Amino acid sequence: MTRFAHRIDQALTFHAMEVTKAAQQLREQGRDIISLGIGEPDFTAPPIVVDTLARAAQAGLSGYSPALGIMPLRTAIADYYKSHWGAEIDPQQVIVTAGASGALSLACMTLLNPGDEILMPDPAYPANSNFIVCAGATPRLVPCTAQERFQLSADKIATHWTDKTRGVLIASPSNPTGTSIEREELVRIIQTVRERGGVVIMDEIYLGLCYDRVPRSALTLDPEIVVINSFSKYFNMTGWRLGWMVVPANMVEPVEKLAASLSICPPTLAQHAAISCFTEEALAIYENRRLAFMERRDFLLPRFEKLGIHVPVKPDGAFYIYADISQHGMSSDQFAHKLLHEAGVAVVPGLDFGPAYADKMIRVSYATALDRLHEVIERLQKIL
Missing domain, CATH: 3.40.640.10 (Type I PLP-dependent aspartate aminotransferase-like (Major domain))
Known part of the structure; x- marks a missing residue:
């Protein structure tokens, strides 16, 4: 048997990626899954950045x-x-x-x-x-x-x-x-x-x-x-x-x-x-996207509260909401499982982020389009 380094046992599993894998398996079965799990912007690099990459490649700067x-x-x-x-x-x-x-x-x-x-x-x-x-x-x-x-x-x-x-x-x-x-x-x-x-x-x-x-x-x-x-x-x-x-x-x-x-x-x-x-061109695009993220945050926060998903501290940055789901009588793992399989919405249970609040908190990423977030709320209203 191959012997592995002790650090493998000490390293933490990244459960957000496990959620992503489970969501992908459901998609392959034909389910429409809205991912609020992985922290990846739905925006991609602005055209000027992509064009610069192409020019650098054509110039042999690789x-x-x-x-x-x-x-x-x-x-x-x-x-x-x-x-x-x-x-x-x-x-x-x-x-x-x-x-x-x-x-x-x-x-x-x-x-x-x-x-x-x-x-x-x-x-x-x-x-x-x-x-x-x-x-x-x-x-x-x-x-x-x-x-x-x-x-x-x-x-x-x-x-x-x-x-x-x-x-x-x-x-x-x-x-x-x-x-x-x-x-x-x-x-x-x-x-x-x-x-x-x-x-x-x-x-x-x-x-x-x-x-x-x-x-x-x-x-x-x-x-x-x-x-x-x-x-x-x-x-x-x-x-x-x-x-x-x-x-x-x-x-x-x-x-x-x-x-x-x-x-x-x-x-x-x-x-x-x-x-x-x-460049000024790219920074203007990034500023518009920052405002789009803020709009998404401000859309979700009051609606989460109405659904019994309590946000103890208003997030003032990034694109995450750290929310308390304890009033629903489930662990964060159970809650995340319910959302994924019954509502087609992927979130990350608190287990990923430390033991102190592992059972009662979830992380929601709002790095997805506003129209999809509207659909998220509609789906959660049906099951919660």
């Missing part, structure tokens, strides 16, 4: 790039931080990666040693725990309440910090909750971690999808934190597998040392195309 990414793209990202998110950063500190997953993997392997622990909120995106595990460290989930917007607080970080704690991995806005960390609290969090000699890894993948406030990068509070971002969500390029990280200057060389071996380089054609994401 060879290896530098391990840290092509400089025109790194510069475009740095300029975007200044113009849209209020942070002045050196393009040399921008590292382009094979998706945000590549960035998280590199960050964890650069910063963490076996025996280290990283504090994360419960609920949290499950794959983040797996990046920590694969670096030989241990994720410690800290239950966070609705009063805390389901986000880690400075007080809880101080309470749960031990001599094994290396730092925190937080997200604002968050998957699965769609909630952001209040700026005053984020200041306290960064200060609390810094006082203990720890590192802040900040997931800003959904920063472009903020609805109730002007987005500002956490780099405006501390330029020494590690920030993770992606072209997948706001820029609608999930399958292009392109992301980036912004790191302190002294971290660039260690990351490059690993990246050169582990991934060689990010996808080169995707890099050339992504430069066009920052």
Whole structure:
């Protein structure tokens, strides 16, 4: 028998993908399934980005790039931080990666040693725990309440910090909750971690999808934190597998040392195309799409409440609703099964995002068209 590494047992199963597989099986049987499960925008890359890709391919720009990414793209990202998110950063500190997953993997392997622990909120995106595990460290989930917007607080970080704690991995806005960390609290969090000699890894993948406030990068509070971002969500390029990280200057060389071996380089054609994401033409499209996501959120929230699907904290970003279904007398697993098989609506049970609320919460992604969301409500009204 083949013997597998212990990390396989420690790694978390990503149940959202299991839901997606079950939904696909029903589609193959002829069922019309509306997916509110997977976090993938129904929008695709704007025409200007696709056209740029074609021109790059025709020009033969498909060879290896530098391990840290092509400089025109790194510069475009740095300029975007200044113009849209209020942070002045050196393009040399921008590292382009094979998706945000590549960035998280590199960050964890650069910063963490076996025996280290990283504090994360419960609920949290499950794959983040797996990046920590694969670096030989241990994720410690800290239950966070609705009063805390389901986000880690400075007080809880101080309470749960031990001599094994290396730092925190937080997200604002968050998957699965769609909630952001209040700026005053984020200041306290960064200060609390810094006082203990720890590192802040900040997931800003959904920063472009903020609805109730002007987005500002956490780099405006501390330029020494590690920030993770992606072209997948706001820029609608999930399958292009392109992301980036912004790191302190002294971290660039260690990351490059690993990246050169582990991934060689990010996808080169995707890099050339992504430069066009920052043109006025593309940004206007992205703004219209952001407003479309907000419209979908505002359509669903009051209707969920009428159906007994309670949303404890209004999501102010991303495209997720984290909802309490306990008044229906079912576990989240049972509820998700009922919706899928009786209503043809796929949602993710809370089990994916940590044990604290596994039984009573579900995650709903509204990254699907508004007319389909109208149909979702009609279907739920019939069975609930």
